[in-house]
Amino acid sequence: MTLGPLMIDLAGLVLSAEERERLAHPLVGGVILFARNYESPQQLRELTAAIRRVRQPAPLVAVDQEGGRVQRFRAGFTALPALRWLGHEYDRDADNARHLAFSCAWLMARELIEVGVDLSFAPCVDLDWGISEVIGDRAFHRDPEAVSALALSYLQGMRSAGMSAVAKHFPGHGAVRADSHHELPVDRRVLAAVEDDLAPYRRLIDNGLGGVMVAHVRFPEVDARIASLSPVWIRRLLRQRLEFNGAIFTDDLSMQGAAVAGTVTDRVRAALDAGADMALVCNDPAAAAAAIDALAGYQDPSAHVRLVALRAVPRRSAVALAEDPGWQKAHARLTAALERPPLDLHG
Numbered sequence: 001m002t003l004g005p006l007m008i009d010l011a012g013l014v015l016s017a018e019e020r021e022r023l024a025h026p027l028v029g030g031v032i033l034f035a036r037n038y039e040s041p042q043q044l045r046e047l048t049a050a051i052r053r054v055r056q057p058a059p060l061v062a063v064d065q066e067g068g069r070v071q072r073f074r075a076g077f078t079a080l081p082a083l084r085w086l087g088h089e090y091d092r093d094a095d096n097a098r099h100l101a102f103s104c105a106w107l108m109a110r111e112l113i114e115v116g117v118d119l120s121f122a123p124c125v126d127l128d129w130g131i132s133e134v135i136g137d138r139a140f141h142r143d144p145e146a147v148s149a150l151a152l153s154y155l156q157g158m159r160s161a162g163m164s165a166v167a168k169h170f171p172g173h174g175a176v177r178a179d180s181h182h183e184l185p186v187d188r189r190v191l192a193a194v195e196d197d198l199a200p201y202r203r204l205i206d207n208g209l210g211g212v213m214v215a216h217v218r219f220p221e222v223d224a225r226i227a228s229l230s231p232v233w234i235r236r237l238l239r240q241r242l243e244f245n246g247a248i249f250t251d252d253l254s255m256q257g258a259a260v261a262g263t264v265t266d267r268v269r270a271a272l273d274a275g276a277d278m279a280l281v282c283n284d285p286a287a288a289a290a291a292i293d294a295l296a297g298y299q300d301p302s303a304h305v306r307l308v309a310l311r312a313v314p315r316r317s318a319v320a321l322a323e324d325p326g327w328q329k330a331h332a333r334l335t336a337a338l339e340r341p342p343l344d345l346h347g
Helices: 017-023 041-053 083-092 094-114 144-161 191-206 231-241 256-261 264-274 285-294 301-308 325-339
Strands: 006-009 028-033 060-063 065-067 166-170 211-214 247-252 278-280
Touching (some): 017 028, 028 041, 028 301, 041 060, 083 144, 094 144, 144 191, 166 247, 231 264, 247 256, 256 264
Parallel strands (some): 006 028, 211 247
8 A cells, every 4th residue: 555645634633433434545645633633742642643553554644833823733832933033033143043943843843753743844935025914924034045044944953853844835925915725826927036936945955855835826927727736837847947856745725726726626636637746635524535536546656655755753762752851952942032032123
């Protein structure tokens, strides 16, 4: 059995019989968890263990644990700052900001691996163009060099903890006002004008980036199709021009930004045809079931290899996480930095 091309979600704190059956299907390769799936670290540990027992190879377990307003697991986990805070620190002291980015990422990844999670879809490397509210403080900075430097330290922190980074939202969601959860954003820039947005991906790819999540944004001057369903963006630009060899995920194909492409099943087929390795289908169990039926017989051995490479590497320790000297050091460093008076960028 291989890791299939679908990542689906769960309804609650424990697996239902129907969810077990669905996860056992060879076309399902991953599970994404949300706040509704979390009660405590112990409950989460039991849930991820139950997911892994369903089949072999076990589905990848993922979450959005960026920090700030996008942190699904809170009680019992380090409260991580929004990435914008790291950008402000970069303006104060670039070297220290890179160290803090490493610490934030290490803490995030280390804590997730401890409870059986393989992936956090992070970091967000969209540029802060001052336009997108849904991105907003999820972006490190406006300057592509600052974003690249901080994102590289973030990738290195995740890797040091045993987790691969998955950068998002390719090729960029920061220059559009519309929220792709609710409508289709359209970015009318020509390709040359998007070069700054691509710069962080170049830096991370050169340093072994494990995954990329592609956005539901249309760039009509580049391709009429939205980026997440576009072979121009995925095959020609991401795979060939940027020479990315890691795993490619779509953003959730149940989002309204992808609705232009037809049913969720139509969207999944289009994404895989465009070159994505894994398509997310969330908050719509009927659509997930329909996609499984529609993809009968689908196989992509190369995608399986790329996805398997994203499995987290647990660290064996005889002490509890909070007693681990590495965790204590990283947590103390972040806490001390967060307690400093905020930087006045307008004074």
